[in-house]
Amino acid sequence: MNWGPLTYAVEHNELRGCVLVVGTGRAHPGNWVGAESLPVLPGEVAEGIRRAIALGWQPMRDGKSFSLSEVS
Numbered sequence: 629m630n631w632g633p634l635t636y637a638v639e640h641n642e643l644r645g646c647v648l649v650v651g652t653g654r655a656h657p658g659n660w661v662g663a664e665s666l667p668v669l670p671g672e673v674a675e676g677i678r679r680a681i682a683l684g685w686q687p688m689r690d691g692k693s694f695s696l697s698e699v700s
Contacts, residue, residue, distance in 0.1 A: 640687040647693045650676045
């Protein structure tokens with residue numbers, strides 16, 4: 629069970645590099661308080677990737693993870 633927010637990670641399909649970690653601000657599906665959780669949809673992930681790249685995320689470069697908080 630998890631009581632933190634729903635978070636997902638994105639990385640380049642072929643090259644190992646910097647991982648994007650996106651916090652949705654929504655309840656995790658395994659939350660113990662019974663809060664409603666909504667799925668992360670493909671369009672949401674695509675938009676998160678576009679925003680992260682615009683903010684400087686470089687998925688093919690080594691480095692610490694790149695964090696992005698989304699408003700759901």
